[in-house]
Amino acid sequence: MNKYLPLLIVGAIIGVFTVVFTVAYALEKNKKESMGFDRHMSDREIIKRLLRYARPYAGRFIAVFVIMLFSIVYEIASPLLVGHIEETIKGKFELSYLFTIVAVYAGILIVSLVCTYLQALILQKTGQKIMSAIREDTFTHIESLSHEQLNNIPVGKLVTRVSNDPNAISFMFTNILVTLAKNTLVIFGVLAAMLILNYALTLMVLCFVPFIVLFTVIFRRFSRKVHRKVNDATTDINTYLSENLSGMKITQIFNREDEKMEDFLEKSNALKRAKFSRMMVFGVFRPIVYMLYISSILFLLYIGARGYIEDITFLGQVITSGTVVTFYMYIMRFFEPIQNLAEQFDMLQRSFASAEKIFTVMDIVPEVVDAEGAVELDDIKGEIEFCDVWFAYKPDEWVLKGVSFHVLPKQTVALVGATGSGKTTILSLICRNYDIQKGKILIDGRDIKEIKISSLRRRFGQMLQDVFLFSGDIRSNIVLREDGYTDKEIMEACAYVNADSFINKLEKGLDEPVRERGNNFSAGQRQLLSFARTIIHKPSVIILDEATANIDTETELLIQDSLEKIKNIGTMLIVAHRLSTIQHADNIIVLSDGKIVEQGDHQALLAAKGRYYKLYTLQFSKQQLMD
Numbered sequence: 001m002n003k004y005l006p007l008l009i010v011g012a013i014i015g016v017f018t019v020v021f022t023v024a025y026a027l028e029k030n031k032k033e034s035m036g037f038d039r040h041m042s043d044r045e046i047i048k049r050l051l052r053y054a055r056p057y058a059g060r061f062i063a064v065f066v067i068m069l070f071s072i073v074y075e076i077a078s079p080l081l082v083g084h085i086e087e088t089i090k091g092k093f094e095l096s097y098l099f100t101i102v103a104v105y106a107g108i109l110i111v112s113l114v115c116t117y118l119q120a121l122i123l124q125k126t127g128q129k130i131m132s133a134i135r136e137d138t139f140t141h142i143e144s145l146s147h148e149q150l151n152n153i154p155v156g157k158l159v160t161r162v163s164n165d166p167n168a169i170s171f172m173f174t175n176i177l178v179t180l181a182k183n184t185l186v187i188f189g190v191l192a193a194m195l196i197l198n199y200a201l202t203l204m205v206l207c208f209v210p211f212i213v214l215f216t217v218i219f220r221r222f223s224r225k226v227h228r229k230v231n232d233a234t235t236d237i238n239t240y241l242s243e244n245l246s247g248m249k250i251t252q253i254f255n256r257e258d259e260k261m262e263d264f265l266e267k268s269n270a271l272k273r274a275k276f277s278r279m280m281v282f283g284v285f286r287p288i289v290y291m292l293y294i295s296s297i298l299f300l301l302y303i304g305a306r307g308y309i310e311d312i313t314f315l316g317q318v319i320t321s322g323t324v325v326t327f328y329m330y331i332m333r334f335f336e337p338i339q340n341l342a343e344q345f346d347m348l349q350r351s352f353a354s355a356e357k358i359f360t361v362m363d364i365v366p367e368v369v370d371a372e373g374a375v376e377l378d379d380i381k382g383e384i385e386f387c388d389v390w391f392a393y394k395p396d397e398w399v400l401k402g403v404s405f406h407v408l409p410k411q412t413v414a415l416v417g418a419t420g421s422g423k424t425t426i427l428s429l430i431c432r433n434y435d436i437q438k439g440k441i442l443i444d445g446r447d448i449k450e451i452k453i454s455s456l457r458r459r460f461g462q463m464l465q466d467v468f469l470f471s472g473d474i475r476s477n478i479v480l481r482e483d484g485y486t487d488k489e490i491m492e493a494c495a496y497v498n499a500d501s502f503i504n505k506l507e508k509g510l511d512e513p514v515r516e517r518g519n520n521f522s523a524g525q526r527q528l529l530s531f532a533r534t535i536i537h538k539p540s541v542i543i544l545d546e547a548t549a550n551i552d553t554e555t556e557l558l559i560q561d562s563l564e565k566i567k568n569i570g571t572m573l574i575v576a577h578r579l580s581t582i583q584h585a586d587n588i589i590v591l592s593d594g595k596i597v598e599q600g601d602h603q604a605l606l607a608a609k610g611r612y613y614k615l616y617t618l619q620f621s622k623q624q625l626m627d
Contacts, residue, residue, distance in 0.1 A: 074112035083326030127174030146368040156239025165354035172351035183337035219285040226278040233271040293335035381409040382571030390438035412572040414582035417591035461539030465546035467526040469518025475510040497531035
């Protein structure tokens with residue numbers, strides 16, 4: 001009995017670890033159930049959806065699999081060759097024969113290295129293409145979401161979905177899946193070779209497999225949870241940075257740098273704790289598998305040494321020095337893939353977590369979509385009609401209440417009213433940024449829901465109060481990446497709105513760089529570029545939503561003439577708080593609390609002495625006081 005005492009001690013230690021981890025697994029499961037924690041998508045569903053991106057490259061993956069088989073030969077054959085060398089040296093030694101065996105070993109090694117290189121080359125190219133396809137699909141889907149949906153999703157979260165998450169998925173295709181397949185084949189190949197060589201020692205090694213499986217199952221539960229925490233914390237900090245870096249000027253103006261830093265540190269520490277938890281889970285599992293590996297080596301050396309020294313057999317099998325050497329290498333080959341499988345599974349969980357985040361965004365059903373049978377418009381006259389339109393951003397909180405009006409082609413109509421009266425909402429509904437709940441909106445007598453959204457918006461030109469300029473240059477911001485415009489046409493549009501007055505003074509003209517959000521230009525200059533952007537696309541309906549609010553009096557005078565010219569292009573809808581800018585409108589619609597309270601031209605409304613008269617008189621009095 002004493003001769004087996006060392007083996008019993010090792011077995012007892014493994015048993016203690018097994019009990020501890022089983023209890024931890026049970027407690028974590030109960031905690032998970034009490035918290036209502038669940039996974040939104042199963043692994044099967046995620047894999048099924050990811051395979052759609054891999055299917056076009058099936059031929060490449062098959063080629064990689066064939067190449068991988070050659071590299072596996074080295075893993076299985078090299079221990080046999082080393083064991084044979086041990087037997088050769090121990091027996092009748094012939095140097096020429098030894099050189100032959102070493103040459104065979106070197107040849108197998110070189111083939112394995114070449115195969116590994118080719119495998120990596122093919123997979124990297126394929127992985128990048130798959131990652132690009134996922135990014136494009138995600139970005140395209142985000143573009144299809146309505147304004148309301150985009151308002152409800154933090155920009156930082158969308159940035160993470162498009163930029164960071166596809167990287168993890170690419171790594172899965174370039175490394176994880178192939179490595180998982182290779183390690184699995186190596187495990188079965190090594191196991192078969194060990195059984196052929198010495199089934200008794202193989203049975204001894206297999207005694208450790210149930211413990212490996214048990215620890216892997218436990219590790220899987222913990223790793224999935226910590227990966228989700230890391231992903232959520234990363235998204236939170238990206239969202240925070242995206243918002244606060246954009247609003248840094250406000251933070252500085254109100255001297256809130258310290259408070260914002262505290263918020264940032266809190267989110268940063270949350271990410272640190274999540275990553276530390278992930279490292280702890282992985283840091284515990286790896287040594288456990290290594291302990292099993294060392295234990296199996298100890299068992300092998302103990303049994304092999306006793307059999308060799310005392311000239312005894314183990315379960316009827318003779319143990320030679322060559323067998324011990326071969327099994328020593330095979331055990332390493334057996335446990336190393338298992339340990340790598342755990343590592344790869346850790347990475348696979350990261351990829352699945354990232355894929356789940358991406359698919360969650362892609363599963364958002366766009367609220368504003370083309371109706372079945374929607375038509376493409378060749379051109380529109382610009383006749384607009386609202387028929388008893390009701391609209392609410394939130395259920396039962398009506399922003400528009402039975403609004404009806406009619407705009408004739410090439411008319412200029414102004415919308416006037418207090419903040420929140422529904423002016424900007426009307427403009428958004430015409431372009432189908434939102435869908436109405438009741439009533440109809442007609443363009444040239446056709447319901448806008450019967451028109452393709454892209455075709456509808458192509459006929460509109462919008463100039464907003466908050467002008468958004470993209471990073472690039474002036475030219476790209478005017479044509480918006482659309483080809484076919486010459487510099488002459490672009491400058492003609494700029495001259496039409498007097499934007500050429502400052503563009504010609506710039507060192508690079510149309511090639512002048514535009515920094516993020518156009519912060520290297522004044523508010524007035526950005527607005528003039530917005531006017532030029534609208535004019536060059538020759539819209540049938542022009543929308544101005546407080547478009548002159550950020551322009552100084554001198555600049556406003558410069559574009560008044562341009563606005564008169566624009567009237568000849570098509571229908572014009574104007575929202576303006578400066579009533580002086582809309583005096584020449586064909587029709588002025590006065591809104592209050594989502595309803596039209598009066599409408600008519602400037603003189604008629606003044607004569608009626610209603611709400612418009614009060615607004616105009618109030619502004620006129622303020623202007624006199626300022627003068």
